[in-house]
Amino acid sequence: MKTIGSTLKEAREINSLTLRQVEDAIGISNAYLSQLENDKIKSPSAHVLYKLATLYKVNLNDLLSETGIINKQNEVESTDNSSWNKRIALSSGSLSEKEKKEVLEYIKFIKKRNV
Numbered sequence: 001m002k003t004i005g006s007t008l009k010e011a012r013e014i015n016s017l018t019l020r021q022v023e024d025a026i027g028i029s030n031a032y033l034s035q036l037e038n039d040k041i042k043s044p045s046a047h048v049l050y051k052l053a054t055l056y057k058v059n060l061n062d063l064l065s066e067t068g069i070i071n072k073q074n075e076v077e078s079t080d081n082s083s084w085n086k087r088i089a090l091s092s093g094s095l096s097e098k099e100k101k102e103v104l105e106y107i108k109f110i111k112k113r114n115v
Contacts, residue, residue, distance in 0.1 A: 004066045005039035011056035012037070014091055026051040043067055057093060058086065 019030035035041045046069055053060040064070045092100055
């Protein structure tokens, strides 16, 4: 099962940020961030999660849900599919529009190949 720490670390790495860069961007010490990522701190405040969600371009409600601050209701997608979609969305942030179209075309190609 994924932890809040592994989720935050993955989001940071997908955005190609170091702990120091995150510290500079949002004013949370890199030592605290490291403890979060290593699950030494399991219940960060909603304010901290808001700052990280904004910087990492992830859904705040997902982070709040993972820490138990809110209960996620009516989740439509399976956990695996939701995680996959988040990873794709985060990874696509630095792609050009042409590259995004190429990725979509490749996905279509794979789906047709497997029919």
